[in-house]
Amino acid sequence: MNAQQNIFLIGLMGAGKTTVGKQLAQQLCRPFYDSDHVICERTGVSIPTIFELEGEDGFRRREENTIDHLSRLNGIILATGGGAPMREANRRCLSGRGTVIYLHARPPVLLERTRADKNRPLLQVADPLAKLQELYDLRDPVYRRTAAHIVEADNPSCTKTVQHILNLLHTHKAV
Numbered sequence: 001m002n003a004q005q006n007i008f009l010i011g012l013m014g015a016g017k018t019t020v021g022k023q024l025a026q027q028l029c030r031p032f033y034d035s036d037h038v039i040c041e042r043t044g045v046s047i048p049t050i051f052e053l054e055g056e057d058g059f060r061r062r063e064e065n066t067i068d069h070l071s072r073l074n075g076i077i078l079a080t081g082g083g084a085p086m087r088e089a090n091r092r093c094l095s096g097r098g099t100v101i102y103l104h105a106r107p108p109v110l111l112e113r114t115r116a117d118k119n120r121p122l123l124q125v126a127d128p129l130a131k132l133q134e135l136y137d138l139r140d141p142v143y144r145r146t147a148a149h150i151v152e153a154d155n156p157s158c159t160k161t162v163q164h165i166l167n168l169l170h171t172h173k174a175v
Helices: 017-028 035-043 047-071 088-097 107-114 128-146 158-171
Strands: 006-010 032-034 077-079 098-104 149-152
Touching: 006 017, 006 088, 017 032, 017 077, 017 158, 032 035, 035 047, 035 077, 047 077, 047 088, 088 098, 088 128, 098 128, 098 158, 107 128, 149 158
Parallel strands: 006 077, 006 098, 032 077, 098 149
Antiparallel strands: none
16 A cells, blocks of 8 residues: 555544544644534534434435545545445445544443533434444444454543554554
8 A cells, every 4th residue: 555545434423533533644644534524614514403404314415425525535534424334335435445444432432422522413312322332233343344454442542542553554554
C-alpha cells in the first residue's frame, strides 16, 4: 500500500472513532473527516433534526452519498457513523478505497461514553443499554467482515489506542 492510503474507522457510537481519528490524523499529518459532521455541515442541521424530518432512511441516503464522496479522497482519516457499514454500498466504498479499522467496544462501555449525548437519536429510548446491545448484536458481525483490522477500544486511553493502531499500520505497511 502506498503512503497515501486512506484509513477508515468503523464501530458503534461511543467507540471513539472521532477522538481516535483526530489524534491519528494529527500523528500522521493527514486530513481528518467525520462523516456525521460533514453531513451536518452540508445540511446546516443536526443529525436528530435529519432523523426527525427525513427518518433514518433519509439520513442513511445522505450518509451513503457522503461516504462515497469522502472515500474518493486520497490519504485521509475518516470516522464513519456507526450505521454506515450496514449498507453494502458503504462497505464497498470503504473496503475498496482504504484500510478499514473496527474500533470494538462493549455495550456497557459505549453507554458510559454516550450517556449524556443528546445527539444520538437511536439512544433516545427507555433502555439505552438494551438498544446498544441490540445494535451491537446486529452490527458486530458486519463490522468484523468489513474491517481489515479489529482494535479493542474499551481502553479509556485514547493515546494507547492510537499508538496501537499506528503500530498495526506500520507492521502491515498501510502508512
